[in-house]
Amino acid sequence: MTKIRLAKVEDSAALAQIQVNSYRIAYAGLLPQEYLDHFSYEEQTQDWKDLLGDTMTDVLYVAENATGDIVGYAVGRPGLTNLERYDCELVSLHVRRDDQRQGIGRRLFTATAAWLQARGCTSLMMWVLKQNPSRAFYEQLGGKLIGEQTIMLGDDVQAIEVAYGWPEIARVAS
Numbered sequence: 001m002t003k004i005r006l007a008k009v010e011d012s013a014a015l016a017q018i019q020v021n022s023y024r025i026a027y028a029g030l031l032p033q034e035y036l037d038h039f040s041y042e043e044q045t046q047d048w049k050d051l052l053g054d055t056m057t058d059v060l061y062v063a064e065n066a067t068g069d070i071v072g073y074a075v076g077r078p079g080l081t082n083l084e085r086y087d088c089e090l091v092s093l094h095v096r097r098d099d100q101r102q103g104i105g106r107r108l109f110t111a112t113a114a115w116l117q118a119r120g121c122t123s124l125m126m127w128v129l130k131q132n133p134s135r136a137f138y139e140q141l142g143g144k145l146i147g148e149q150t151i152m153l154g155d156d157v158q159a160i161e162v163a164y165g166w167p168e169i170a171r172v173a174s
Contacts, residue, residue, distance in 0.1 A: 002104050004111045007060040007073065009052045014070035015062070016044035022094040030131045035157045058091065059115045063104045071099040074108035076116050081125050083147050086165055088121035109141060113166075113173040124172065125165040138164045141172060 007015065020039045027036055052060065057079075063072040072095035078088045090112060095105045113124055125146060128135055143164030150160055166172050 001066060002071065002099075002102070002107070003064045004061055004107050005064060007048075007052060007062045009049055011062055011070055012048035012052060013041070013045045015048045015060075015073055016041050018070065018073060018094050018096055019044050019048075019092075021096070025097055026094075026132065026134065027129065030129055031153065031159065032157055035154060038154075059112060061108055061111045061115075063095065063099075063108055065099070071096045072104050072108055074105075074112045076112035076124075078116055078119050078121050082149075083125055083163055083165070085167070086123045086125035086146075088116040088124050088169070090124060090126035093126075105137060106141065110172060110174070113169050117169045117173040121169055123165065123167050124169045125163055127161040127163050130160040130162045135162070135164075142166060 020041055023039055024036050051058070057077070059076045061074050061076075062070045065071050072093075074093040075091040076088060077091050080087060081089050090109065093105060093108055093112075095108070116124065126138065126143070127149070128138065130148070143166055145162055146165035147163035148160065149163070150158060153159055
């Protein structure tokens with residue numbers, strides 16, 4: 001059985017592995033290969049250590065399998081978003097490809113929403129690349145399209161994101 005728990009600094013290397021691998025697999029063909037290749041395990045490990053070592057206002061949950069391997073993570077952020085009426089954001093959610101379709105993503109999403117709700121958030125939103133096939137997952141969770149934006153990734157990569165919203169976080173936090 002997969003266990004959902006708060007992340008620790010010691011999880012940083014595993015988080016980096018999932019993040020870099022997920023980017024390279026999920027965004028292949030959607031973003032330029034040169035952009036995807038610039039992510040390194042070492043740099044991302046340090047980023048996770050920095051995030052987890054600071055006084056963190058975000059929440060970071062990990063999914064740990066029966067052998068103790070980290071197989072997924074979700075990051076949530078309380079506070080105002082750039083879309084009116086949404087007061088928290090699911091910043092990212094990734095599950096290793098071999099561990100998808102087992103309910104892990106849903107459990108990470110629910111745990112993150114519950115943590116945010118416990119801190120007074122009433123609505124949840126997130127951004128996802130418009131061409132990302134994982135959008136169907138968020139639609140299955142009841143997310144409604146609420147916005148679209150063009151973003152710059154690095155200095156020269158432009159992408160379009162769409163926003164999904166859950167106006168009542170209580171519906172997805174249980």
